[in-house]
Amino acid sequence: MLTKIITASLWGIDADLVTVETDAHPGLPALNIVGLADITIKEAKDRIRPAVMNSGFRFPGNRITVNLSPAATRKEGSHFDLPVALGLLLLQEGAPAENAPGWGVLGELSLDGQVLPVTGALPMAIGMRKSGIKKIMVPEGNAEEVSIVKDISVYPVESLREAYMIYTGQVYAGRIARRDTASRKTCGKSEPDYADVAGQENVKRAVTIAAAGAHGLLMMGSPGVGKTMIASRMPGIMPDLDYEGALTLTQIYSVAGRLSEKKQIIRGRPFIAPHTTITKAGLMGGGLKPKPGAVSLAHEGILFLDEFGEFDGKLLDMLRQPMEEGKIAISRGGRNAVFPCSFMLVAASNPCKCGYLGDPKHECTCTPGQIDSYRSRFSGPLMDRIDLHVKVEAVEERDLGRKTKGLSTPEMKEMVAGARVLQRKRQKARLNGELEPAELKKYCPLGEEERKFMEKAYSSLGLSMRVYHKIIKVSRTIADLAGESEISVSHIAEALQYRGLESIYHR
Numbered sequence: 001m002l003t004k005i006i007t008a009s010l011w012g013i014d015a016d017l018v019t020v021e022t023d024a025h026p027g028l029p030a031l032n033i034v035g036l037a038d039i040t041i042k043e044a045k046d047r048i049r050p051a052v053m054n055s056g057f058r059f060p061g062n063r064i065t066v067n068l069s070p071a072a073t074r075k076e077g078s079h080f081d082l083p084v085a086l087g088l089l090l091l092q093e094g095a096p097a098e099n100a101p102g103w104g105v106l107g108e109l110s111l112d113g114q115v116l117p118v119t120g121a122l123p124m125a126i127g128m129r130k131s132g133i134k135k136i137m138v139p140e141g142n143a144e145e146v147s148i149v150k151d152i153s154v155y156p157v158e159s160l161r162e163a164y165m166i167y168t169g170q171v172y173a174g175r176i177a178r179r180d181t182a183s184r185k186t187c188g189k190s191e192p193d194y195a196d197v198a199g200q201e202n203v204k205r206a207v208t209i210a211a212a213g214a215h216g217l218l219m220m221g222s223p224g225v226g227k228t229m230i231a232s233r234m235p236g237i238m239p240d241l242d243y244e245g246a247l248t249l250t251q252i253y254s255v256a257g258r259l260s261e262k263k264q265i266i267r268g269r270p271f272i273a274p275h276t277t278i279t280k281a282g283l284m285g286g287g288l289k290p291k292p293g294a295v296s297l298a299h300e301g302i303l304f305l306d307e308f309g310e311f312d313g314k315l316l317d318m319l320r321q322p323m324e325e326g327k328i329a330i331s332r333g334g335r336n337a338v339f340p341c342s343f344m345l346v347a348a349s350n351p352c353k354c355g356y357l358g359d360p361k362h363e364c365t366c367t368p369g370q371i372d373s374y375r376s377r378f379s380g381p382l383m384d385r386i387d388l389h390v391k392v393e394a395v396e397e398r399d400l401g402r403k404t405k406g407l408s409t410p411e412m413k414e415m416v417a418g419a420r421v422l423q424r425k426r427q428k429a430r431l432n433g434e435l436e437p438a439e440l441k442k443y444c445p446l447g448e449e450e451r452k453f454m455e456k457a458y459s460s461l462g463l464s465m466r467v468y469h470k471i472i473k474v475s476r477t478i479a480d481l482a483g484e485s486e487i488s489v490s491h492i493a494e495a496l497q498y499r500g501l502e503s504i505y506h507r
Contacts, residue, residue, distance in 0.1 A: 003090040005083040006104050006133060008124035009068075009075040012290050012330070012337025013251045015120075015127025019069040020080065022087030027063030033084070035068030038076035047109050048085045055113035055160045060092045074333070076289060079118040082107035082137070082163060089164050103167060104128035104136040113160040117141030117261075122254040125149050126247075137163060143176045145254060145264040148247060191236045192229075195408035199395040203230055204407050206390040206498060211237050211412075212419035213432035213477030215470075216323070216345040216385065218308070221392030222359045227348035230392070231304050234346060235269035237412040238301070239420060245300045248340055252299055256292050270301035272343075276310040284318055290330040290337035295322050298343035308349035309377045317379050319345065324385070326434075344433075345386060349378075361394065384466045387433060387474050388498040419480040432477045437469045444476040446487060453489050457496055471495045 003022045008015040031045040052059050066084055068075050083105040106124055108116040121142035126149055128136060135153045138146050143156035153175045157163040165171040194204055203219065210217040211234060219227045241249065249266045253259050259266075274283060274294045285293035295303060305311060322328045326342035353374050356362040366374070383389075423431050427443050435443060446454060458468050474495040475487045482491070 001091055003087045005087050005090075006128065007080060007083045007106050008104065008127045009073065010077065010120045010124060010255065010289075011335065012339055013123045013248075013255050013292075014337070015124045016073065017128065017131045017133075018075060018080075020083040020087055021067040021069055022084070022091055023065050023067075024060060024062040024091050025065070029061050029063060031064045031066070031088075033066045033068070035066075035071040036074045037068055037080075038074065040076055040078055041068070041080050044078070044081050044084055044109075047081055047111060048088065050111040051081075051109040051113045051160055052085060052088065054111065055164075057089055057161075057164075058092060060088055062091075064088065064091070077118065077120070078108035078116075079106040079121070079124070081109040082115060082160070085109060085160055086164060086167055089160075090168075093164075093168075102132070102134050104133040105163070105167070106142075107137070107139045107157065107163070109160060115139045115157050115159060115163060119257045120255045121146050122149070122247075123251045125152065125154075126251065128152075137167065141261060142264070145250065145259055147176050148243075148250065148265055191409065192233050193409045194230075194233050194237070194412055195405040197226060197230060197233070197406070199406070200226060200230065200392065201406045203390055203392050204412065206388050207234060208237065208407070208412050208415055209474060209477050209481065209498075210234075210344065210346070210388055212416045212481055213387075213423070213473065214344055215387035215433040215474060215477065216347075218347045218349070218383070218386045218389045219392045220349050220351050220389070222362065222394065223350060223355045225392045225394050227392050228304075228306055231302070231306075231346045231348060232271060232273075233409060234302050234344075235271050236409045237416050238269045239413075239417050241267060241269065241300060249300050252292050252296050252339065256297060258297070270298055271304060272298040272302065273304040273306060276307050278311075278315070280315060280318070283315060284322070284328060285330050285337075285339055288332065290332055290339075292339045293328075295319070295328060295341040295343060296339040299340045301343060302346050303343045305345070305347045308347040309374055313377050313379060316382055320382055320385055347386065348392075358391075359394070384464055384470070387470045389500070390498055415481055418483070419477060422480045422483075423477075432473045432480070435473055437465075440469060440472055444472050444487060446472070450487055450489055450492060453492055457492070461496075461499075463499075467499060471499065474498065 005020045007018050007020055009018045033042055033045060049059055086105060106118060106121060108118050110116055117139045121138055122145050125136050125146045129149060129152050135155060136146060137155045137157055140156040140158045143154055146154050155166060155175050206217060207230060221227055246267055253266050272294050281287060283294050285291055285296055322341045323345060327338055328341050329336045329338045351357040352364060352366045352371050354365045357364040357371060475491040478491040478494050479487050
């Protein structure tokens with residue numbers, strides 16, 4: 001008798017269908033697993049035997065061969081435990097496989113027969129759905145995570161015995177309803193508000209522009225002026241994630257093993273702030289089996305690089321390609337794992353090694369050589385790819401005691417949402433910061449006066465062509481925030497202000 005049970009194998013956030021074929025034949029009792037299985041799967045037989053017996057079943061006394069088909073692709077993961085065990089039980093108990101058509105199964109087994117949560121359940125469920133599987137059996141701990149997938153029925157199980165009874169149709173299979181990711185709000189303490197940030201209205205303006213058009217932002221200022229506080233509030237002014245955004249982001253976190261029992265669905269915009277000592281694999285992703293790095297964990301949200309100048313320069317230069325393409329491919333064994341990484345880069349840095357260059361209240365103790373050495377850490381091509389550069393200064397004493405507060409997070413979020421509606425209407429799926437240079441004439445046309453103004457700025461300021469295009473895109477966002485259909489000279493003039501960090505280095 002031959003049994004076949006469907007599961008999946010992960011590569012990046014993509015999943016391939018795998019058929020677990022189980023066959024019994026005469027010979028000395030043994031359980032052999034073939035089909036390019038990794039050590040975790042090969043160890044499954046030592047978990048499955050006690051799990052079967054502790055669940056009240058008799059372990060087959062035949063020679064059993066388990067084949068993971070297709071045999072030519074590598075497979076790994078503890079989620080193969082449950083489908084292999086079910087295949088053995090179907091052989092031993094003689095239950096007809098026809099009782100459970102169209103099922104997908106995944107789950108790890110403990111020695112007492114409990115079904116444990118696994119990593120990557122959501123992308124595997126999506127892969128099975130694409131292949132026509134409509135019913136998916138998952139561990140109870142993965143049920144909510146998988147429940148956001150449309151067009152499938154999710155059946156959570158807690159034990160091997162329960163899984164077997166459901167799979168063979170002997171008991172009613174209670175399924176979990178699909179969760180609505182868009183309408184559900186995150187419970188807990190309230191979000192930090194920009195209204196609590198004293199002063200810094202010019203920086204709040206730059207932050208609003210950056211969030212409205214998906215522009216990169218660099219903040220420079222002395223220690224303690226509030227750069228990190230300002231950056232950490234940015235996810236709160238970005239529009240709520242839609243279904244597809246939440247689905248993709250949850251897939252990434254599922255593969256990375258970042259989901260927990262309390263947080264099985266990612267509903268909010270991420271804010272990822274890696275340490276300056278992060279490795280290439282930690283930032284970009286990697287490993288023998290590719291895992292997402294910080295750039296992918298920041299997908300649809302903020303990648304915040306505090307102490308920007310302390311990061312390895314070569315590492316920062318690697319950000320250029322994913323920033324432009326919105327994805328990163330990691331090659332292993334002749335195969336690419338592609339992870340989405342459409343993030344907003346927000347960086348913060350001191351202007352020099354001591355941190356007080358250009359500070360009116362503190363004297364800079366750096367030598368000219370130290371300043372030049374510090375400035376050299378900022379790669380020109382990378383700086384060109386960051387749209388807005390803003391200087392953050394210490395708050396004046398008169399602003400600390402003011403009763404009237406400046407812009408609040410809800411107000412800024414409303415402004416961002418309004419500007420993005422105009423961009424979606426004009427450019428469909430693309431925001432201003434994502435436009436290609438060839439698209440600027442269509443979506444960001446300049447009048448004669450504006451064109452001459454930009455030409456003068458280009459020659460007098462020595463701008464690169466990339467910066468020239470960035471200024472036009474930022475100008476378009478400023479116009480959208482104002483609700484104006486045409487870019488004017490005033491919009492361009494404001495955009496040019498966000499490229500003037502040279503004054504920070506003036507002694």
